[in-house]
Amino acid sequence: MEPRSMLFSPLKIGDLTLPNRITMAPTFLGYGNKDGTVSDLILEHYRTMARSGAALIVVENTGVHPSGLGSPFMLRADEDRYIAGLTELAKAIHAEGSLAFMQLNHAGRYAFMPDRMAPSPVPVGKVTPKEMTLEDIEDAVQWFAKAAGRVRSADFDGVELHGGTGYLLSQFASPRTNKRTDKYGGDAQKRRRFPLEVADAVISAVGRDFPVGYRFLASECLPDGLIVDEAIPLAEALAKTGVSYLSVMIGTHESFPVEPYVSMEGTEGYMAPYAEIIKKATPGVPVIAAGRVQSPSVAEAILQTGKADLVGLARVLFADPLWPKKAQGLVKDPIVPCNPSCSLCMRRVMTGKPAVCSQWDKSTRDAFLKRIGENSDT
Ligand SMILES: Cc1cc2nc3c(=O)[nH]c(=O)nc-3n(C[C@H](O)[C@H](O)[C@H](O)COP(=O)(O)O)c2cc1C
Numbered sequence: 001m002e003p004r005s006m007l008f009s010p011l012k013i014g015d016l017t018l019p020n021r022i023t024m025a026p027t028f029l030g031y032g033n034k035d036g037t038v039s040d041l042i043l044e045h046y047r048t049m050a051r052s053g054a055a056l057i058v059v060e061n062t063g064v065h066p067s068g069l070g071s072p073f074m075l076r077a078d079e080d081r082y083i084a085g086l087t088e089l090a091k092a093i094h095a096e097g098s099l100a101f102m103q104l105n106h107a108g109r110y111a112f113m114p115d116r117m118a119p120s121p122v123p124v125g126k127v128t129p130k131e132m133t134l135e136d137i138e139d140a141v142q143w144f145a146k147a148a149g150r151v152r153s154a155d156f157d158g159v160e161l162h163g164g165t166g167y168l169l170s171q172f173a174s175p176r177t178n179k180r181t182d183k184y185g186g187d188a189q190k191r192r193r194f195p196l197e198v199a200d201a202v203i204s205a206v207g208r209d210f211p212v213g214y215r216f217l218a219s220e221c222l223p224d225g226l227i228v229d230e231a232i233p234l235a236e237a238l239a240k241t242g243v244s245y246l247s248v249m250i251g252t253h254e255s256f257p258v259e260p261y262v263s264m265e266g267t268e269g270y271m272a273p274y275a276e277i278i279k280k281a282t283p284g285v286p287v288i289a290a291g292r293v294q295s296p297s298v299a300e301a302i303l304q305t306g307k308a309d310l311v312g313l314a315r316v317l318f319a320d321p322l323w324p325k326k327a328q329g330l331v332k333d334p335i336v337p338c339n340p341s342c343s344l345c346m347r348r349v350m351t352g353k354p355a356v357c358s359q360w361d362k363s364t365r366d367a368f369l370k371r372i373g374e375n376s377d378t
């Protein structure tokens with residue numbers, strides 16, 4: 001007898017019941033308006049993602065403060081005036097039948113403007129960020145808490161804190177980017193203080209009945225960076241603080257283009273071994289594994305072997321928004337895979353252009369490029 005599909009079995013996150021184990025992992029595509037408001041392009045994109053049948057859509061990283069924007073096109077939740085657009089976005093996702101979470105982020109030393117703040121003045125290319133004062137740190141905790149409150153008022157079902165990709169929360173956790181000698185740095189326990197204070201403040205701000213997930217950096221994949229053994233105690237402490245799930249990822253903007261990340265990245269389910277380690281350390285907390293979960297059989301194996309409770313699809317869902325329906329057999333066409341040797345979407349967003357997928361058919365690409373006023377998708 002075939003084992004029962006776990007991919008299409010329900011799971012609870014807090015009081016919410018997800019009808020399947022498929023989540024859209026947050027994917028910033030540069031579709032927002034330049035003032036951080038929700039655009040028509042964003043609404044259409046998330047309608048398509050929600051229509052996919054994924055149980056949970058985690059909307060891309062959204063700014064908690066003007067000092068922490070990773071791009072001019074990043075969505076924002078740092079002022080009440082953004083709530084109306086965010087409400088429309090949550091409504092659009094709900095209308096297609098998915099639950100809607102929003103990821104909150106401060107980019108720290110990866111912010112796009114030259115004046116940046118970070119735990120320590122560790123340069124990024126030619127830019128050296130300013131070391132945050134204790135007052136800056138206290139303010140930043142509140143920026144996250146207030147933004148989470150706005151996400152709740154916008155009728156989202158939950159919020160996710162971006163503790164991955166080398167952004168501010170993980171900059172504090174990392175021995176590479178946190179060289180402080182005060183209560184926020186010095187040893188691993190002190191480096192955990194800021195992310196834990198943020199998680200605690202956010203949970204207090206939104207209330208225990210509103211799920212707060214955490215995008216969790218399990219390894220920086222850099223010789224002097226955060227390693228999984230040091231990440232585990234942070235996962236355990238976040239679980240104790242009351243996060244609703246841990247969405248495990250590896251790598252930062254500095255490790256994505258170099259080894260060993262480059263070699264791992266082509267393999268299906270490459271982040272799942274890290275999800276498994278974090279899941280073992282945090283019993284009872286749902287864990288999401290992303291990272292080229294391209295084949296439904298690989299997704300099913302990740303769940304069946306207990307490596308994770310849910311899968312996260314980013315480029316995989318961008319390349320084929322029918323992935324969940326095809327995996328379930330509701331649509332018979334083959335899945336259109338994300339090409340492992342392509343990085344067009346990331347390349348475009350890193351150069352300030354809205355993402356295009358090389359796997360879209362010509363007419364879809366041409367129509368999209370025409371809409372954004374471009375002739376070619378370089
Ligand atoms: C263009 C692009 C944008 C991304 N934006 C985010 C983001 O906003 N927040 C986040 O936590 N991860 C982000 N990621 C990482 C993805 O969520 C995911 O972890 C990674 O791409 C691996 O999954 P995949 O193989 O399905 O793409 C992004 C990845 C890409 C390629």
Ligand code: SF4
Nearest residue numbers: 315338339342345357
């Ligand atoms: S095929 Fe290329 S553009 Fe499309 S999702 Fe994959 S990496 Fe991005």
